[in-house]
Amino acid sequence: MDLLPHLDPSSQTPLYRQLCGCFERQIASGELATGERLPATRELAGLLGVNRTTVSAAYELLEQKGLIAGHVGRGSFVARRSATAQVDWSNLLARPARQFAVNPAAISFAASRPPEELFPVEDFQQSCEEVLGSGNLGSILQLGSPGGYEPLRNYLLEQARREDAMGPDDDLLITSGCQQALDLLRRALVRPGARVAVEDPIYPGLKNILLEGGARLVNYQKGLEQIAVLTPNFQNPTGLTMPLAERESVLREARDKATVVIENDIYSALRYAGNPLPSLKQLAPQAGTALIRSFSKIAFPGLRLGWVIGPRPLITALRETKQLTDLHSDQFSQAVMLRFAESGRLAAHQSKMVEAGRERLQAALNAAERFLPSGSTWTRPEGGLNFWVTLPEGLDAGQLLGRAQREGVSYLPGEVFRVELPQHHSLRVSFGGARPEQITRGIEILGRVFRAESELQKQAEREPAAAWV
Amino acid sequence: MDLLPHLDPSSQTPLYRQLCGCFERQIASGELATGERLPATRELAGLLGVNRTTVSAAYELLEQKGLIAGHVGRGSFVARRSATAQVDWSNLLARPARQFAVNPAAISFAASRPPEELFPVEDFQQSCEEVLGSGNLGSILQLGSPGGYEPLRNYLLEQARREDAMGPDDDLLITSGCQQALDLLRRALVRPGARVAVEDPIYPGLKNILLEGGARLVNYQKGLEQIAVLTPNFQNPTGLTMPLAERESVLREARDKATVVIENDIYSALRYAGNPLPSLKQLAPQAGTALIRSFSKIAFPGLRLGWVIGPRPLITALRETKQLTDLHSDQFSQAVMLRFAESGRLAAHQSKMVEAGRERLQAALNAAERFLPSGSTWTRPEGGLNFWVTLPEGLDAGQLLGRAQREGVSYLPGEVFRVELPQHHSLRVSFGGARPEQITRGIEILGRVFRAESELQKQAEREPAAAWV
Helix, strand or coil: CCCCCCCCCCCCCCHHHHHHHHHHHHHHHCCCCCCCECCCHHHHHHHHCCCHHHHHHHHHHHHHCCCEEEECCCEEEECCHHHCCCCCHHHHCCCCCCCCCCCCCCEECCCCCCCHHHCCHHHHHHHHHHHHCCCCHHHHHCCCCCCCCHHHHHHHHHHHHHCCCCCCCEEEEEECHHHHHHHHHHHHHCCCCCEEEECCCCCHHHHHHHHHCCCEEEEHHHCCCCEEEECCCCCCCCCCCCCHHHHHHHHHHHHHHCCEEEEECCCCCCECCCCCCCCHHHHCCCCCCEEEEECCCCCCHHHCCEEEEEEHHHHHHHHHHHHHHHCCCCHHHHHHHHHHHHCCHHHHHHHHHHHHHHHHHHHHHHHHHHHCCCCCEECCCCECCEEEEECCCCCCHHHHHHHHHHCCEECEEHHHHCCCCCCCCEEEEECCCCCHHHHHHHHHHHHHHHHHHHHHHHHHHHCCCHHHC | CCCCCCCCCCCCCCHHHHHHHHHHHHHHHCCCCCCCECCCHHHHHHHHCCCHHHHHHHHHHHHHCCCEEEECCCEEEECCHHHCCCCCHHHHCCCCCCCCCCCCCCEECCCCCCCHHHCCHHHHHHHHHHHHCCCCHHHHHCCCCCCCCHHHHHHHHHHHHHCCCCCCCEEEEEECHHHHHHHHHHHHHCCCCCEEEECCCCCHHHHHHHHHCCCEEEEHHHCCCCEEEECCCCCCCCCCCCCHHHHHHHHHHHHHHCCEEEEECCCCCCECCCCCCCCHHHHCCCCCCEEEEECCCCCCHHHCCEEEEEEHHHHHHHHHHHHHHHCCCCHHHHHHHHHHHHCCHHHHHHHHHHHHHHHHHHHHHHHHHHHCCCCCEECCCCECCEEEEECCCCCCHHHHHHHHHHCCEECEEHHHHCCCCCCCCEEEEECCCCCHHHHHHHHHHHHHHHHHHHHHHHHHHHCCCHHHC
């Protein structure tokens, strides 16, 4: 032992525990190797200027923890680590479907999120202060209801009724964002082996949660199943909108098959062009549709607040599952969001977000036109935060991601969103979080990376490898 | 149709949608019966003073929704409701284990929660304002990390290291309260049919989540299994503390069997008497223990913030599951709680909570001594928010709950907490949320209800029913 343990007499941690901790760290780091002898208690007590019982207590604790072993007359030695039966984590853990993470990049097109530089900080502060001064803070900070903070729930119910987005037998549950709504719906509705109809490609947060539950995913266009999950407005990842006629035919098919349609409607408020279409829920409020909405895309994703509207038996089951999952959602954030909404600040912010989104989408589409290699195609969404690019044959968006990231631009490759159809040539460009000039610059860089690869491939075709001649 | 629909021209909802909504409500309520004829469009337009196309559009929408059917030349009629194929919810829904809910009562001993009249509202406001003025609000409101808000995570890591409650290979995940920590651990670790060792009786939020996952629960005192969930400090519902010698023997057995011990340690900071005991995690930081802690019992349950410390492979799996579940916990509350803690306000509040808890526990135990019927026994916890009463043979706490509630006092009957052993005669008294005088009064009322029943039964024994003579 080269270094004396450093003890702090003014700490709240007793000296013997501090000493024990020092040895633990030295054993963990290998400074003290297996079999090495610890100083005698009397000797160490003298060196440290502490009572000998302090050292003895520390050694006793180390021995209890299986880190050292004492031999009468010979002293204490660092024990073999294998004295602790090791848990075999790799065998024990049921790992969920792997998430896909990209490295941070200067210009990120990887996450579908709103631009944080437009967050109305002052309006948010104002809403907070109104809640803090409301006299209700005690009950807001107390244990709440699994259904949600009742004043917010009533506000959302009223809004849904006004918008005709609620059947007479429907109820509403507040969730920790759209992701939790999907998770609860899966837990309540999807049994292992069940077939679930979805779009192809789809949002990986939905794909992974269904796969974790043992579902089999099928393209809804081949026919609806008992459960269908659809995003009619500005779908993630494609940005596409389901036309009215298709909405109606989906509802007819759902009615015939008694399909439960889960309508993911978190982007609809972000429409930049064209006329709003009624949601599936609005078209048939009495059908078994579960409508998911959220504040994340139109306001603050950091607050984690969404909601589900659906038939009462379904909402009751979701509420029971929600209680098991996390008792209820954060009440302070619910109260602040309610003030933000009912004060009109949310509506004002939303208009700004629509304006900003329109400008960003336009920048993205213009840049795609100018910079993407010829033969590329892309969607032209009327709203939302994403669009979908398909590169010419031969260009693999997954393989090219590393090169793009080295140039400072990130995105999610198409395979992440894949259900049945291969998506090697495609990528999702999430333009929402970037500023217009970043979008232009980012797509310019992507265009350069993609065109360079395309040129290389054309050259390789023109000049076959000599070895084969 | 007796009543004309009421339309609001100043509303943002178009008139035809308002009209459609009126009819929908009348059809749903039965005011408009199946087969009933709707007024002709021209006639209704005249009565309402609106354009005829408005009425036509409303009827078209009603027809689309399958609520009415039009017959050329004859008009529109309320359609048969069965035109919509009904979803069979009772068959479709995987219902979780039923939650137990008691009606609100004047004096509630039903929820294990801190007293909200002691919430330090000004300190909380101060913490909020510091976060609002910090200049970090933009990133706090933006999409965050599944692991938790990094500054709070670092604060908790530092605290765990200082308290020796963390092994060298451990990591930490922030969760939406202890309940979510249990849910994530179950999802990551427990496969259907797995045996899980638990205390008997246990917290129903734990019991139900394990049962929902298909686990089989066994008493840990009969032997540990691959997974064990234990609450060594002030267990819920009994309030009991596991002695040091038992902690050590549990750890020895866990080491021999490579058991993953999940240590639920959310009450330990609320110690009112006796000396603190080291947690299982502190006794053996290198074992496979997962330590759950939370701000709910020592600060604000409404904020939903807990955390898990455990071996890195486990925390990685939990983080991936957390991302599927709800992406991440609310970041604003995490930031506010961090300020509340690092400013020293949490420690100050905690001291007050310990003082208040001591007083409440004392009131509860004194009242139990004075008022419970002879032959009752109860635990004498050294901390926490609950104690456990067992009534004399013949008194069923579940059956007596209704009577107690009519007298204005609620509690949870013992069967709710049952694992293997019957708990008919027992009840949990959660004294934390009530004021001392309420506690005394509440237990006095319970004593009266229980003694009255006891007297009735004794009388019945002394005077056998005449029919049998």
